[in-house]
Amino acid sequence: MSWRTTVLRKAAAALPPALLRPFGGPAAIFFHGVERRIVDPRLQINHHDIERFGEIAETLKRNFDVTPLSEVPFALRRPARHRRTVFLMSDDGYANTATVAAGVLRNLDLPWALFVSTWHIDTGELNRMTLARALLHGAAEGDYTFPHIGPCALNGSRHHVADVVLSRLRLLPAEAAENAVATMMTALKRPKCAPPLYNASEQFLNWNQVRTLAGQGVTIGAHAHWHWPMHDRQEAKYLRDQAELPRRRIEQEVGSCRYFAYPFGNAGDVGSQAWKAVREAGYDYAFTTLAGTLHAKQNPWLLPRYGLAPQESDLPSLLPLLRLGNSRVARWQRQLN
Ligand SMILES: [Zn+2]
Known part of the structure; x- marks a missing residue:
């Protein structure tokens, strides 16, 4: 706020x-x-x-x-x-x-x-910002690097790091942001600790x-x-x-x-x-x-x-x-x- x-x-x-x-x-x-x-x-x-x-x-x-x-x-x-x-x-x-x-x-x-x-x-398709937030909060601990964002250490409580990554993401041109989120999806989606990415709240309406x-x-x-x-x-x-x-x-x-x-x-x-x-x-x-x-x-x-x-x-x-x-x-x- x-x-x-x-x-x-x-x-x-x-x-x-x-x-x-x-x-x-x-x-x-x-x-x-x-x-x-x-x-x-x-x-x-x-x-x-x-x-x-x-x-x-x-x-x-x-x-x-x-x-x-x-x-x-x-x-x-x-x-x-x-x-x-x-x-x-x-x-x-x-x-x-x-x-x-x-x-x-x-x-x-x-x-x-x-x-x-x-x-x-x-x-x-989910909102990219919501997707990135869920990935950053739910991923396994570790050091990661994302294109256009840079290195990012996800350890313990990661509120601050996630906020920094999301604010950098928001400043990017759309294509670069899409590229960064696609890399996050591959790098952060570990099978054993996959975050609850597809939370029902984030689903969109259909045209009907x-x-x-x-x-x-x-x-x-x-x-x-x-x-x-x-x-x-x-x-x-x-x-x-x-x-x-x-x-x-x-x-x-x-x-x-x-x-x-x-x-x-x-x-x-x-x-x-x-x-x-x-x-x-x-x-x-x-x-x-x-x-x-x-x-x-x-x-x-x-x-x-x-x-x-x-x-x-x-x-x-x-x-x-x-x-x-x-x-x-x-x-x-x-x-x-
Ligand atoms: Zn909106």
Whole structure:
């Protein structure tokens, strides 16, 4: 968790919602998956426990106006009239969004949008970052060397080493990252201590399930084709494909696709070429993972969005406070112009 998020949560815990409500603005927020049971929080970091998720959903229902994405232009134009407006989204396209999350949200009649990484829906292949994390945590002790990463000693508790390897991996161009993960798969997958790589939580939806969700009113957006960062170390063609391919696949399989969310989506994961590729591909709006609230002066292809933590006990205070992030969002948007 970043220091900004830590400060934000501490402030939210200390300040009453009634004091902050007049200060708030429309907010985009997102989760990934929801599981009936979290067995290993180290590896299932992208998934909420169903009970905690239910509490979050009920808090949203009681305190905010959870609104479909089609209302984004109105919220951007007149944020002061939408202080309680929340756009709820889910990223990646995990199968448990259909089997677990959808039921919770349907029971409360909350609209939401699902951003899918279409290559993973096409192939069922796991997210490379999740795969690398599971391999690094589950592999036998030893000294390893991976292309583009370098030497790596996996001994005892390996949280720090795994974090360093994963952050280096995230900076790599897609092809180099794929190459490094392929080597990890061969080097780290020892028969006797093979990690629980194919944890059910990490399975993706198939297109039938995506269509069913769309039929239930869920808005389907694009989360790139491959779930990998779109920083400026990526080739121009790669960024174009990341923007164009998912829109084409969603339109072929489901229907119209007007919204995009960047994989990882933080300042180091989205470059100036990325948002231009997304604009050129014809999306109306695109969402990052920088925290802030929505307003009309923002670049519509670099909108702020807040990632829900596994537990959120102070959302009624926290969401108005997201506005404190707007100056950082504005600075970052100017840098990417
Ligand atoms: Zn994602």
